[in-house]
Each structure stands twice: as C-alpha cells, then as structure tokens.
Amino acid sequence: MKRDFVSIEDFSNDEIEVLFVIADKMQSLLRQCHGVLAGHIMGSLFLEPSTRTRLSFEAAMNRLGGRVITISDAGASSIAKGETLADSVRIVSSYTDILVLRHTQAGAARLAAAYAPIPVINAGDGGHEHPTQTLCDLYALRSTKGRMNGLRVILYGDLKYGRTTHSLALALGRFGSDVLCIAEPGLEMPGYVRERCAAIPGVSETEVELAGADTVFGPGGRRGLLFSRDPDAWAHSQGRLHLDRVDCDAIYVTRLQKERLGLEDGKKGSSLPPVDVRFLEHRAFGEAIVLHPLPRVSEIDPAVDRDPRGYYFQQAALGVPVRMALISFLLGREAMRVEAPVPREERLWSGRRCANPACVLATASYQEALAWTSADGRDRCAFCDHDLR
C-alpha cells in the first residue's frame, strides 16, 4: 500500500528516527545517488508560490537521479480553466511517480492523497501543515544536539501564523522535548494547537512570567507559555520562569507572516527584540543554536550569521538530504523495518460541512467528507482538522 506524507503524524517516532539515518547517508553521498531513482518522475505542483521549498524538493529529486516536471505558477496553468483539484491531481499523478503539492487551501494535500494512486507529499497546505519543514527542523536539532528528546527549545516570534512552529511544537512534544513559547503579543499560538500540545501524554501547559531576562527583553513582564513534562526543571516557581538559570538548546525564530496578517492584526511591527549578538550573550543561550525557517527579514541580525550558533543556513541546506530520504522511502527505495503509526479511524459524514472557510472542502466538489473524532469527543474534518459543522 502506498504511503503519503501529508502530516507529521503520518510517520511514527521510530520512522522519523530511521528516516534521519537514511538522510545521514544521503548527505554523505550527495553527488553519488544519481542512480537511485533513474526513470522516475516527480510532479512538482506549486499552486502557491514557494521558491525555497520547491527548489529544495527539486534538488533532492535531481540528486537521486529522478526527473521533475513543474508547475510553479498556478495562473499560467490550465488548472485555471475551472478544473477541480481532484481532477488535476488525477491527471498529473498519471504522468508521474510521486507528487509534491503546495496549495493555498488547508486539507488540499489530504485530498490529493485520496485521489492520486502515487505517494503525495504535502509541501504546505495553506495555514494547516508543512510537515517536511518540521522534518528539517527536527533534523537540524538532531544534527547539532545529537538527539530529539530532552531538549529545551524556545519558539520565538509570530506563533499564530507561523505554522511551522505549530508542527514543531507538537513533534518536539512527541519526542519528549520541552517547548517555551515567547510570542509577539497578539500573535500567540492558537488555541487548537495549544490543546493538541497539552494533550500529549505527560505534557502540561503552564503560563509563565519570564524573569532574569531584562537584558534581552527590557524590564517588565514578558510572558511565555511552557509545554513541558517537568516544568519545575525550567527554574520555574510561582508563575515565574528564571531564564537566567536555564540552558536552552535552541531558539527557533519566525518572521511576521505579513502576507497572512489580516486587518485584525493591523500592520504593526514586532515588539520583540531581534536576535542579535547582544541577545545571544544572555547565559540561557550559551549553547543554543538559532534556527529559522527562512526567509529571514529583520528578526535575526546579519551579524549572527558569523556566530557558530547561527545555524539557519545549514538548517536550510539539510532540507535536501531530508527530502532525498523521504522521497526514497516513499518510492520504496529504502525500507524502514519499524512500526508505522496506527491510522486514526475516519468515517464518512454526509450532510455536514467543514467549519473552516480556508479548507479545501469549502470550495471543492469532494462529496465524501471524512471525519474523525478527537480525544475530546469532537468531530473533526479529516482534511484540515477543524471542527465539522
């Protein structure tokens, strides 16, 4: 049976561990893998522009000796002739061996996976998921810290629209690492992500006031949100977290997603200080690597580029071996021999609609909406994970 990679939940922890062993091998043989996928074609369907992700996937497929056919501009495509996504996917997947899809709508990749007889990789479906970015983030942590469990990671910046932080928080929780969220005020992590993080067995959510960080944040009352298996180990008591007594492993910085900021958020700039040399002098960050999904605008000072802790460009480079490993596995060139996750139970729900206006089901003619029931007993859309109406 074919496997897809639409959500980070589609792979078990064990599978991710094995995938990274394959990625290690790919990285050491970068220019020697060109016989692996000779004769195979990737369909690279970027119906929302994303140069970096597209080039990273195309580089990965080419390093493996496969070929790529590309749509990088939805406007210029006959997909504009009124065709449904399901039809487009069926046609392109009949020309190719694996499909990489970027789309503006949440759930689009799951829909594609339902219609394509070949493996589908989600390269970003609106504000929903971008799971290969999460793989790269985890792989960067593993490459520098040697492990993915027992880490302390700060998520920093726009945690509302910066969707990469959502998947990363969940994945770190699954692997047994802790996350401290320091959000731009008004751009805090959404409730549904918080719920899912706090639902991870052993993890609790704690609102904290940051102390001992005035040299970084200025005096007075910056607040954070801690997801941890052991909150007290964070030098945390009575609602105060003493950052000057904590050793962080990484700070993951995001830019304000200006293209997603609606009117409600205005055009305000960041009130959080940028990560610069002075910022990194704080003792919490002595051993912390600085990560960023890129593109960076002004949230990280260019002077940090020359600091060995500034790891964001290496992080981007790692996207190629990680995606090579993923493609090789999905096309059956690498075997895992570890347990896959148990698929969640889904069932047809006719007569109901997804409540998410950004969901692909809001406009698509897909009649067979699938639902699953989350731990709290609510029926959710199997495509975008929002509540059903």
Place this chain on the structure above:
Amino acid sequence: MKRDFVSIEDFSNDEIEVLFVIADKMQSLLRQCHGVLAGHIMGSLFLEPSTRTRLSFEAAMNRLGGRVITISDAGASSIAKGETLADSVRIVSSYTDILVLRHTQAGAARLAAAYAPIPVINAGDGGHEHPTQTLCDLYALRSTKGRMNGLRVILYGDLKYGRTTHSLALALGRFGSDVLCIAEPGLEMPGYVRERCAAIPGVSETEVELAGADTVFGPGGRRGLLFSRDPDAWAHSQGRLHLDRVDCDAIYVTRLQKERLGLEDGKKGSSLPPVDVRFLEHRAFGEAIVLHPLPRVSEIDPAVDRDPRGYYFQQAALGVPVRMALISFLLGREAMRVEAPVPREERLWSGRRCANPACVLATASYQEALAWTSADGRDRCAFCDHDLR
C-alpha cells in the same frame, strides 16, 4: 530528411498504426526507457499556457531519458522584446534536438517547422490543430476497442471551438470509422471541417433527427450530423436516426471553450445535458467508453469517474506513451518501415495574403507564403489551411 508532426495529415494511417505499436512497448517499459534519448534535449516552447499538454510532453521526454528546457510563460521571455517567431525558433532549435511548440496563432507550428532544422511537434496552434491530442484520442479508442476502423463515435458538446473534435472527426473518417456529431446549438462543427470530412472517399454527410433518445435529451427534435460510409447501418431512415437501435463505441465529450467564445456566442450555458449515470443507462451507450480531452468542468458528472466506461483519465495517461513513441520516432530511435504520406504540392504565392486574421502570417514577417490547392480548386494558406485573399 527530418520529419515534423504539425498536422495529423503528416502521418499516414500505416504510420499511425506502427506508432501505436511503439506506444504499446513504451507503456509496458515506462520506467525502463531512460537510456533511449540520453544526451538529447527537447525545447518546450509554450507561448500559450497549457499545463496538461506541456507536462505530458515533458514527462514523455524525461521517461525517455532526454532533457527538457522550457518556456512556459511568454510574458517573462525575451520573446517579448519584439523578436519574430522565426528568429525565436531558429535560436531555440540551435540549442535543442526537438522542438514542441504551443502558440496562439494558427499556422505557427508550420512556420516553426520551416525555420527549425530539427523536428517540430505542434502542441496546439490557436484554433487550428492539436494533432497529438488526436493521436491520444485514437490510441484510447484502439486500447479499448482493439481497432480504429468500423467504430461508431459520437462527438458531443462544443464542436465549433473544441478543435480536438475537428481533427478526430477527420482521422476517424480516414481510418474508416463513423462519426455522429451532436452539437450544442450555435456551436456546430464549422463548414470547412464538414467539407473536409465529407471529402474523404466513401464518406457522406447526412443531417439527421435523433429518435429514441428522449430519456437522454428530453422530448423533441435534437438534431445531429452523421459522417458515415454506410448511414443506413445507423438505424437511419427518412431523416430519423433511431439512437435506441445503435451500439455506440464511444462518446467524445467537450466542454464549452469559454476562453474562445466571443461576443457573438454570448455567455450562454450548455443546453445539452451532462453525461451522467442516467445518460449512460441508454442502450446506445451500453458498450460506449466516455472520452474527454480534459479539463472537464460540468459536462461529465463526477459519478461517471467510477463507471468503467469513464475512460477520460486513462485517456490522459496514455498521452505519455503516445508522445514517447512520437518523440522516439522523430529523433530516429524507432523506424517505421511503412509508407509516409505523399506531401501535398505547395508553391509560393507572392502578392497575396491569408484571409484568416488569426493566422501567424497575419503579423509575421514571413515573406514566402506558401499555398496549396484543395480538391475544390481553391487556393489555401499552407500554414492555417484557410483561403488566400
């Protein structure tokens, strides 16, 4: 001498038969052909957007191990710097081994073939021809029915702007199959196509009133146009064709070509019923496959996708092996050993112009307009086949 594929007339029936034997082989060895065209490059020049056709050609070239360089957006190209098509073609053909051209103007592919020293494939020249689509249509019929002669095919929908129906009608006539045209009122098959169909030796044109099809079309007077070697065999007498006594082999559906509908046609919707499950219950369609050049909008109900007679997605998939066979042949990798068509006689006509405002000669600086004389003694443009002024 190089061969081009600009019109379906460029290949003899025997050559098309052999080409499909090659396509059969390509299809069975889809991922094993990547040594065939190593070192060769296709220029994929899509000066009018067409994602599906472009991806199908690029997949075919990649399956063969060749490489592709692409222009998929005329606006972004230096072709916008005022260069003639002839110059662009000469340059791109000097970089490549075979050229695939999509263009907005009729006759553009013939012009390109005249200037390029390498084989040129017409991937659609305005409203004129789209011959590889016709190859795919024929190959889909042969794949399901085992032959291309003695078939009964209904062409259904917009037969005026749906150019794929024009070439298909002519090709089916050449192979000895019959065609019944059921057009959206106002979008009937144009006169010059009817003339060419009726000029095929043995074929006669008959206007008919459809009977026995009220469950499909509703009561009263739907009309059709029959091109047949034996019209009476269609349960046809006194101007009435009893559809309920006919076994059709295929119904070929087209969408309203809204992007080509001018003001004269308004924005009217279709008066023809969509092909749905109920439609296919009519006894004429018991063994009929449903074909469509895609993209499909609403002329075929999605429920038909699950009916084994709904063959349009397979039809699209067959585009890859058919184009692999075509490219291999034109680049000398496959030999035919059957007779090619005798080229029609053409001669220079100076001092005259093509009467077709959509012809590439209307704007190009090509001074050497060629003409040929059709069976009825009229001088026609050798590029777009319209009358000369």
Place this chain on the structure above:
Amino acid sequence: MKRDFVSIEDFSNDEIEVLFVIADKMQSLLRQCHGVLAGHIMGSLFLEPSTRTRLSFEAAMNRLGGRVITISDAGASSIAKGETLADSVRIVSSYTDILVLRHTQAGAARLAAAYAPIPVINAGDGGHEHPTQTLCDLYALRSTKGRMNGLRVILYGDLKYGRTTHSLALALGRFGSDVLCIAEPGLEMPGYVRERCAAIPGVSETEVELAGADTVFGPGGRRGLLFSRDPDAWAHSQGRLHLDRVDCDAIYVTRLQKERLGLEDGKKGSSLPPVDVRFLEHRAFGEAIVLHPLPRVSEIDPAVDRDPRGYYFQQAALGVPVRMALISFLLGREAMRVEAPVPREERLWSGRRCANPACVLATASYQEALAWTSADGRDRCAFCDHDLR
C-alpha cells in the same frame, strides 16, 4: 579555491584561449558529454527575465548530464518576501553545485560570488556586465576568422545601453584587435568604457570622420571612434578614415535597448541605416561577418539571414559549447594549466557609498563594501566598478 566568472577580467587571455579549445571539443561531442556532470546541479536564478541566455545555460548543463533547478520569474518567488540577495544566494547555493545569476542590479553577481561557497557565473547584472555573451562573441570571431588578435571589428548601433559592446571592446583590445565604434547619435559609448579601452597598453583612442561610405550612410559626416594599436593602418589621415580602403573582419550590430532608454533619450528611432544586402555590398564588408547578440528587431534585414556573412544565428548556437566549457572548467572537470589573472587589490571601505544608484549596494544590506583603485587613482566600487562617494 573556487573560481567565479563575474567579469571577463576574471579570465586571462590564455585561459580564454584554452577555454575555446575545450569548447571546440564540446561542440564536436555535443550529445556525448552527458556523463561529465552526472550528479551535479546548476541553480539557474533569473531574477530578470532573459529567455535566450537562460535556455542556453540550461541546454549547456543538460548536455553535460548535469541537472538544473530554475527560478525564471522573480515575482512568483519567495525572494519577494523581503529576503536579501545575500540570503537567497546562500540558500540556493546550498542546494546546488554552481550558480548562474541574472539580476537587475549592477554588482549583483559579485555580491553573489562573495556569499556563495560554489562557483558563480554572471548571466547579466543590470547594465554592468554580461561576460558569457562576450565569450560567445569572441568565440564566434575565432570560429570564423581563426584568431582573436589583429582583427578589425566595427561596433554598430546603440553603444550606450548595449552593454555587450562594452565588454567586447575591452576584450578585443586585450587580445590585440582594433575596434571602430559607429554609434547611434546620442547613444555613444560611455566615458568610463572609453577610458578603460584607451588604458589598454598600446591602444589609443581617435575620433574620426568616416569617408568613402556615402553609399552606406548617405552623404555627409558620419563620425566614429577608433580604438587601435595602429590607427594609420585604417587608411586614416587628418581625421578622416576612408572606409572604402579598409577590410573589416566583422560588424557587430546592436538593437536600440528600448527597455533601458530613459526619458532623456526619448523614443527616437534609429538614424543609422539597417544592415541589409546593399549595406554589405560596400567593399569594406566583403569579408566581414555580421554579428548580433540578438534578439534582432529591424537593425538587420531578414534577407541577410541567407547571406553566408550573416553569422548571428550560428553565434547564438555557439553559446551552448562555450557555456559547456565554462561550466566544466568551473566545476573542475577541465583543467587549464595556464596562468590565471592576478586578482586586483581590494580593500574594505567603511563609511562610503557607491555613487551608482543602479548598484546592488544601493539597496542591499551588505556592510562590507570593497573598493579598488583604478589606474587613474580613483577609488571604485568592487561590485559595479563605479566611483565611490
């Protein structure tokens, strides 16, 4: 240490000679080189549209068996998300083995070379340089005349914005060939290019009045500018150059660069006659080949296409083997064994700015502006070669 090709000055004369020997070999083995760069990827970053140059580079890389990942439309790229060129270059160069950059700003390629750990090729940086075009121009002269020294070449047309003429004039001077500039009035060669040409050891600049060319230019006073090691050998005395007593080796024609003509130049057409059959009947051009960087608009009559002296389409075709040779050399597949140029001395200049508003440093956050001192003692920007403020 990696080599870049950002300026024609980056290669010594000896290196260019050896490169062309490699190009000869590439041309004779065009379809047999596909094992040379297996496993290697070129990043083709065209942030300003340029179809011809892009396709030529992509064809070259594909002929060598390498792969290409492409950005051909800056608008559709996440580079529009406010990222600096330096960041974009660092990321794309981490996916690839060699980078080809086209950019709107002068100095962009030098900036890219400073940030990329891989070889960078300048495919045109605004109005500054386009050195691979110069290689093609030189290679076309060598292919037809057998040498690059002792030639007499006329540069004809827009010599102000036609940047390819700037590099060519300098390169011909370096190789010991003479150049006669016949410019569209108002579009004469800029002062800084004249200075650099006249600074070549042995070369002097002479303003001349053209005589004996009335059949070409009409009666009365067309003027030219001669860069020569021996001006008198051009049948030149008392300010008059008798064109009817000169044998030219080539006439290099450029179009009016309408997209770069600002308000100051208006929208005037050319006052120079086009190169046509009658033009070429003049005895100065009996053995002269006609070159053009293309696209051609109306400055060369299409009738010249059929004249064996019309060499511009062959010139374009030679771009593929020349670029194959360049890529192979930069990626270490071909060794030169001749002396490279001595790099000019550059040093950091803080607190000053480049005076050129079109320079990449005018907007980039690159803090480490480098300067060099030209022969006349002026400090110049190491990116765009203009004076520093």
